[in-house]
Amino acid sequence: MEESKKSTYAKLFFSVFKLSACTFGGGYVIVPLMRKRFVEELGWIEEQEMLDMIAIAQSSPGPIAVNASILIGYHVAGIPGALLTVLGTVTPPLITISIISLFYQAFRDNAIVNLVMAGMLCGVAAVIFDVVIDMVKQIIDRKRILHVLVLIGAFVAVRFFSINIIIIILVCGVIGALDSLYKLKAVEK
Amino acid sequence: MIYLELFWSYFQIGLFSIGGGYAAMPLIQHQVVEIHSWLTMTQFADIVTIAEMTPGPIAINSATFVGTLVAGVPGAIIATIGCIFPSCVIVMTLAYIYYRFRGLSVMQGILAGLRPAVVAMIASAGITLFINAVYGASALPSDLTTINPISLVIFIGALIVLRRWKVNPIKAMIGAGAAGLILFSIF
Numbered sequence: 001m002e003e004s005k006k007s008t009y010a011k012l013f014f015s016v017f018k019l020s021a022c023t024f025g026g027g028y029v030i031v032p033l034m035r036k037r038f039v040e041e042l043g044w045i046e047e048q049e050m051l052d053m054i055a056i057a058q059s060s061p062g063p064i065a066v067n068a069s070i071l072i073g074y075h076v077a078g079i080p081g082a083l084l085t086v087l088g089t090v091t092p093p094l095i096t097i098s099i100i101s102l103f104y105q106a107f108r109d110n111a112i113v114n115l116v117m118a119g120m121l122c123g124v125a126a127v128i129f130d131v132v133i134d135m136v137k138q139i140i141d142r143k144r145i146l147h148v149l150v151l152i153g154a155f156v157a158v159r160f161f162s163i164n165i166i167i168i169i170l171v172c173g174v175i176g177a178l179d180s181l182y183k184l185k186a187v188e189k
Numbered sequence: 190m191i192y193l194e195l196f197w198s199y200f201q202i203g204l205f206s207i208g209g210g211y212a213a214m215p216l217i218q219h220q221v222v223e224i225h226s227w228l229t230m231t232q233f234a235d236i237v238t239i240a241e242m243t244p245g246p247i248a249i250n251s252a253t254f255v256g257t258l259v260a261g262v263p264g265a266i267i268a269t270i271g272c273i274f275p276s277c278v279i280v281m282t283l284a285y286i287y288y289r290f291r292g293l294s295v296m297q298g299i300l301a302g303l304r305p306a307v308v309a310m311i312a313s314a315g316i317t318l319f320i321n322a323v324y325g326a327s328a329l330p331s332d333l334t335t336i337n338p339i340s341l342v343i344f345i346g347a348l349i350v351l352r353r354w355k356v357n358p359i360k361a362m363i364g365a366g367a368a369g370l371i372l373f374s375i376f
Contacts, residue, residue, distance in 0.1 A: 022359045023244050028314040032358045051304040052291070056283050058307065061207050062276030063246030070277060074284040082281055090269050093245025097253035098265055104239050104254075112370060117242050119369015121322040122340050123362040126347035128315035133352070135308045147305045154309035159316065166207060168306055176302020177295050184294060 009084060011042070012076055016069045016088035021096075024117075025124035027064030032131040034068060044076055047138070059169045065089060146179055191260050192267050198225060199252050199271035206248060213248045221255050228255060248272050319344065339372050 019033045031054060038044045045053070053075075057067035066089050073085030100107050107113060139147050150172055157163040198220040206213035214237065221227045228236065240250040252272045256265035290296050317327065323340040324330055347365045350356055356364075 018359075021244050022362065023246075024362065025241075025318055026314065027246060028311050029358075031311055036358055048300075048304065051307050052287065052300050054311075055300070055303040055307045056280065056287060058310065059207065060276065060280050060283060061205060062203050062273060062280070063206075063213075063248050065246050066249070066273055066276050067280045070280040071284050071287075074281060075288070079281060082277070082284070086273055086277060090245075090249055090273060093243065093249045094253050094265060094269055096243050096245065097239070097250050098257055098262065100239060100243060101254050101257045104235060108235060108238055108242070113242065115370045115373040116366040117369070118322075118340065118373060119343055120362055120366035121318065122343040122369065123347045123365025125315060125319040125322045126344050126351060126365065127358040127361055128311065128318060129348055130351040130358070132308065132312045132315055136312070139305050139308065147301070150302060151305035151309050154306035155312055158310055159313045165310060168310070169303060172302045172306035173299040174302075176298045176300065178298075179302060180294055180298020183298075 008077060009081070012073060012081060013084050013088045015042070016072065016085045017092060020065060020069070020089040021092035023065050024120055028128060029124055030065040030068050032127045034072070035131060038072060045072065049075075051135075055169060059166055146175070150175060192264065194225065195256055195260060195264055195268040196271035199248075199268045200274055202248055202252075203272040204275040213246075217248065217251050221251070227259050339369075339376055343368050343372065 015037050019030060019037060022033060023029045031050075035047070035050060039047050039050055053068055053071040054064070056071060057064045060067050066086065069085040069089040070082045073081035073083070075081075077084070136151065139151055154168050154172060157168055158165065202213060202216045202220055206216050218233055222230055222233050236251050236254045237247070239254070240247040243250060249269055249272060252268035253265040256263075256268035258264075260267075291300065320329055321327055322344060323336050325337065343365050346368065347361050350364070351358070351361050
């Protein structure tokens with residue numbers, strides 16, 4: 001029992017450590033990485049649950065990657081788990097930047113680093129497109145017109161009107177709540 | 190007391206940056222350039238570039254960078270703790286609420302409404318990244334033919350590998366970096 005607990009903690013810590021060390025190009029990259037590791041490989045969370053976590057991480061203050069790792073840690077091992085995953089998430093950038101800050105001008109102007117980064121940025125975009133294709137497919141497969149409309153509406157709102165993410169989350173939450181109340185009423189009748 | 194100032198500045202940055210790294214940028218600038226003069230504007234621009242080139246959230250990266258600069262490694266650790274402290278408290282509270290009440294049918298409804306919205310936001314972030322990768326700009330240029338063909342090839346190649354063979358996204362990103370090094374140096 002003690003052993004398995006220890007191994008869970010170790011797995012948790014090293015998983016988020018590795019994910020954090022690889023989140024190039026902004027917080028959303030954590031979504032495909034989390035999905036691969038925690039949904040597909042370890043089976044610790046479900047895909048739907050992960051989307052809920054991203055919604056919470058997104059609407060809370062602080063970096064999305066940090067918030068998402070707190071949620072995973074809390075889910076797997078309570079408050080100690082959450083503290084462990086926070087530590088695992090902040091350690092890689094702490095180490096990398098401490099080292100790079102010593103010679104950051106040389107790093108920034110290094111031709112090789114810049115070429116690798118330009119290539120990686122394309123890879124990051126592809127990784128996000130890949131996960132979005134899967135998720136959109138799932139929503140369409142469920143054949144709920146309302147959810148497809150929310151998807152399109154939220155996309156247009158954020159992409160073309162740059163509407164604040166918090167407002168979009170609030171509105172979509174209210175739509176979801178009204179939908180479930182309406183369904184309850186329909187069942188009662 | 191420099192440690193306390195670092196902690197308090199980054200506590201505020203952590204508390205008020207909602208919605209990802211780009212929302213945090215002006216807050217960081219306000220705290221470290223305007224209020225405290227820990228960094229010059231040029232240094233701030235540098236740290237933004239470095240943060241984009243290295244893994245990890247920009248708020249954490251800048252906390253380490255600024256902390257190291259003004260108070261060495263302990264400064265870096267204290268600024269980082271300040272930055273994540275509000276997240277820890279707020280997100281753990283929300284996590285408790287989520288796991289306690291997610292069984293309720295209204296909560297189920299709210300979450301079902303949120304999920305497509307989250308997918309939409311990830312999609313939008315992906316498009317911004319794509320534009321950045323192939324045009325080197327944050328918005329679409331007026332002349333769409335200025336697209337970088339090599340970047341486009343790497344993007345399409347990576348996407349095919351991901352779709353067809355379900356490779357680990359980390360490997361796909363590293364592979365794209367290696368492809369960038371080779372292709373951009375040849376052409």
